[in-house]
Amino acid sequence: MKHIxxxxxxxxxxxxxxxxxxxxxxxxxxxxYTPEEYQRRLAIFTANLDLIQFYNDNSESATFELxxxxxxxxxxxxxxxxxxxxxxxxxxxxxxxxxxxxxxxxFDWISxxxxxxxxxxxxxxxxxxxxxxENIESVWMIAKDLTPSDFKPLAPQQIVDCDKTDxxxxxxxxxxxxxxxxxxxxxxTEASYPYKAVNHACHxxxxxxxxxxxxxKYATTTKNEDEMKTATATVAPLSIxxxxxxxxxxxxxxFKASQCGTDLDHCVQIVGYDTTGTEPYWNVxxxxxxxxxxxxxxxxxxxxxxxxxxxxxxxxxx
Numbered sequence: 001m002k003h004i005x006x007x008x009x010x011x012x013x014x015x016x017x018x019x020x021x022x023x024x025x026x027x028x029x030x031x032x033y034t035p036e037e038y039q040r041r042l043a044i045f046t047a048n049l050d051l052i053q054f055y056n057d058n059s060e061s062a063t064f065e066l067x068x069x070x071x072x073x074x075x076x077x078x079x080x081x082x083x084x085x086x087x088x089x090x091x092x093x094x095x096x097x098x099x100x101x102x103x104x105x106x107f108d109w110i111s112x113x114x115x116x117x118x119x120x121x122x123x124x125x126x127x128x129x130x131x132x133x134e135n136i137e138s139v140w141m142i143a144k145d146l147t148p149s150d151f152k153p154l155a156p157q158q159i160v161d162c163d164k165t166d167x168x169x170x171x172x173x174x175x176x177x178x179x180x181x182x183x184x185x186x187x188x189t190e191a192s193y194p195y196k197a198v199n200h201a202c203h204x205x206x207x208x209x210x211x212x213x214x215x216x217k218y219a220t221t222t223k224n225e226d227e228m229k230t231a232t233a234t235v236a237p238l239s240i241x242x243x244x245x246x247x248x249x250x251x252x253x254x255f256k257a258s259q260c261g262t263d264l265d266h267c268v269q270i271v272g273y274d275t276t277g278t279e280p281y282w283n284v285x286x287x288x289x290x291x292x293x294x295x296x297x298x299x300x301x302x303x304x305x306x307x308x309x310x311x312x313x314x315x316x317x318x
Contacts, residue, residue, distance in 0.1 A: 018046050021066075029068055041071040048072075052249050055259075061279055062253035067292060069248050077248050081288060082265040083125025084241045085171035086312070095217040095231055095315070103233040108272035108283065113147035114138050115237060115271050118296030119156070120289035122197035124169035128241075129159040130287040131267035132177035135239040136187060136316050138269075140211040142236055143318040152210050155193035158184075162202035169199050174239045174267055178216035178316050186212040213316040223310040225303055231315065232270055240284070241267040241312035247286075247298065254279045254299045255306065262308035270309075275302055282309065 022045045026032075033041055048070050055064040069077055109115050116137050121130050133156040141151050159166075163180035166172025181187050186209030193208065219231035219238050232238055244266035246259055272283040280302035290296040300306040 018042075018049060021049070022046075025066060025070060031071065044073055045071050048249070055249065059253070059259065060256055062255045062259065063251045064249040065251040067249055067251070069292075072248070074245065074248070078245060078265065079125070080123040081121070081125070081127075082244060083127045083169070083171035084173070084264050084267050084312075085128070085167060086173050086264075087165065087176055092218050092221045093215075094221050095219055095235060097219075097227060097230050097234070100230050100234040103230045105276045106272070106274040107229075107233040109138065109232075109237045110271055110283075114141045115269075115285065116148050116151070116153045118285060118290045119153075119195075119287050121156075121287045122195075124160070124197040125167075125171045126156060126160050126169055126197070127267045127287055128166065128172040128174050129156040129163070129177055131239040131241070131269055132156075132159065132174040132181070132316070133187065134269040134285065134287075135174070135237065135314070136178075136181065136211055136213055138237040138271075139213065139316050139318055152189040152191060154187045154211055155190045155195070157190075157195045157200070158188050158193045158202075158204050161200045162204050169197070174241070174312075175216055175314055178213060178314070181213055181316075182215070185209065213318055215317045216314055217317060219313040219315060220310060223305055225305070225310050228270070228310060228313055229273060229275075231313075232273060236315050237272075237285075238270045239267060239314045240270055240309050242284075242300075242307040242309050244268075244307065246307075247293075250293050250298055252294050254281045254301055256301045257304035257306040260307040262305065262311065264308050264312060267312075270313075271297075273302060282306075284309075 022042050052064045133154050137154050159177050160168045165176045188208040189210045220227040241264045243261045243263050269285045270282050271285050281299040284298050284300055
């Protein structure tokens with residue numbers, strides 16, 4: 001009987017502490033629930049707390065935390081924040097890298113002023129539109145020798161609303177987003193076409209176009225990260241698509257290939273790499289806001305096709 005009472009007391013104390021933690025989390029994340037929803041989200045939060053502890057106990061270098069997604073199931077997270085949906089993959093035009101110089105051991109487009117601030121797709125499966133937009137922004141700034149202070153960020157909402165080949169908040173593909181921008185004659189500014197995180201009727205205005213592209217290419221068609229390295233350092237920050245199903249609670253460090261699969265479900269942007277240390281990595285810009293991961297970024301292990309990062313690697317061409 002004493003053992004039963006002891007374990008019951010431990011369970012009560014654990015439950016009390018978890019609920020206190022949950023209440024602190026809901027307050028800091030401005031969450032409000034009905035009584036029924038409160039109990040459901042508390043149960044999900046408790047399960048996620050155990051999962052995060054497991055991840056941290058078994059991770060070689062990455063760390064995980066109770067972040068803004070701590071009250072979501074994996075299924076909800078995937079439905080709200082991912083969104084890679086490919087189409088016909090028969091045509092894969094490739095960049096010609098034969099005349100490019102050897103890539104350095106490390107490279108960073110942020111320090112060169114060719115990456116706009118981190119964006120937030122919110123609860124809309126528009127990652128594909130963000131990944132394409134971010135690539136177009138960088139390619140245009142490189143071509144025109146602009147910095148973010150000289151440049152007006154572009155409108156992913158235009159692609160969400162107007163690209164009828166893809167599914168808006170229900171998902172899509174960067175390469176068909178490029179094709180839409182080419183056919184439309186360019187992409188409006190974010191200021192003229194603000195992001196709403198829902199599907200709207202298209203109201204693209206040619207007079208508000210900030211950037212135009214002529215074509216798009218694959219940086220590699222063979223999962224070759226050396227080609228990706230050359231393309232990143234000599235061409236532009238690249239659009240990639242990845243398996244981000246295990247990124248929900250990422251906080252910092254190098255995320256290893258052993259921690260994710262290669263079933264692509266999300267699109268992001270490579271902005272640099274570093275192969276000089278004991279843990280070589282790609283620096284990847286996400287679209288979940290600057291209050292996720294390393295101020296909106298994640299480092300992915302280099303040379304192991306981590307999370308499928310070498311499978312769908314594209315760039316627009318001015």
